[in-house]
């Protein structure tokens with residue numbers, strides 16, 4: 001078998017390295033679409049696709065509609081860790097998700113929630 005010419009090694013290694021770029025550089029940005037899928041499947045029924053809360057669901061659950069709005073200041077001011085804890089352990093009528101979702105999935109869905117909050121959060125006119 002003919003040995004690969006040294007002149008071919010450099011381009012070969014260069015092209016090989018391109019294969020790994022997506023795996024390295026987008027490990028975190030890929031959490032957004034993954035989190036979006038989880039949010040739309042498991043959270044939107046109560047919290048709405050835009051995280052502003054589902055009014056009909058607030059009637060069903062007998063809670064104030066604002067409780068389901070995750071873009072209110074009371075919720076946007078919470079840290080990532082606090083949000084992950086609520087999703088994992090549940091709270092009052094909010095179901096716990098630690099059996100349905102892995103810690104990584106919970107991080108992804110909270111990251112997506114945060115992206116909704118920062119694009120939709122109510123800003124006071126002042």
Ligand code: HEC
Pocket residue numbers: 038039042043044045046047061063067068070074075083086087091092093094095097109110113
């Ligand atoms: C069955 C309806 C329902 C589903 C499904 C649901 N939630 Fe909730 N969620 C609630 C209710 C009700 C509350 C308010 C709980 C309380 O009174 O403390 C809440 C509270 C929260 C809070 C805390 C808000 C705050 O200000 O403290 C976060 C964060 C949250 N939900 C995220 C999620 C995420 C993420 C998902 C999907 C993985 C999800 N929820 C699925 C009903 C739901």
